[in-house]
Amino acid sequence: MRALLQRVTRASVTCRDDETDDWRETGAIGPGFCILLGVGPEDTPETAERLWRKVRNLRVFDDDEGHMNRSLIDVGGAALVVSQFTLYADARKGNRPSFTGAAKPDVAIPLYERFCALARQDVPVGTGIFGAEMRVSLTNDGPVTIWLDTDELTRSKQ
Template identity: 45%
Template sequence: MKALMQRVTQAKVEVDGQCIGQIDHGIMLLLGVDKADDHAKADQLLHKVLHYRFFGDENGKMNHNVQQVNGQILIVSQFTLVADTKKGLRPGFSNGATPVLGEQMYDYFVAQAKQHITVATGQFGADMQVSLTNDGPVTFMLEV
């Protein structure tokens, strides 16, 4: 399971021209699920996301996590994160989760996150338009 995390001042996702998820200050999180992922990996990744210190403290040092700054998270499924790009000029998706498993893991991750923080979401499997203002810019890839 992979998460591309971006520290943002705002982010939103639209489907068919309609805003379906929006946050202010917090994390724009793109979530990729591969075929070997399970609830334990999702829980481990969520713990990292919620506790990863990449927000500034009073001295501008990255010492605070999203919860400490009263941030929010926008979680968007991103199948292409699990692509194999090591060979050739076309991505391979043989390690990606099936659509059924991907959606189950995405839904589980979102449900678990909602127990801890304000969450907005995209729509699994939809053609989405995502916009954001990356703060810093600060972006990290987390994997478990």
């Protein structure tokens, strides 16, 4: 799994209804993380759990002295989780990225939902709609943007 975290003061996502062509807000949060989440074909429920533990415990929120020393849990933050298969883009050849490195929906949807369910156990969570056309609005705080890849998290333990 791959996650692009942005520390935000607020974030929201609107999704387009294919039948009516109308846009509606499906998720909104105040301070916390906007999480763009991609799922790879080899990911498992354990991958989702490992990634959520890392996200929830990252100390990138300011303490009373202005140092990044507090976690999402410590500050009572929220999470807006948006599915993002394009995090698996491969642009090494040519100018049109390939997305074959992303998991197919039958694998990705349950793992995206698992990640969201784990997050809901700890913080308020807003979401987009998997596979929908979406527009994300946010105010990046800092700015603080962190890239997490579970393959790299696994290698760092070895």
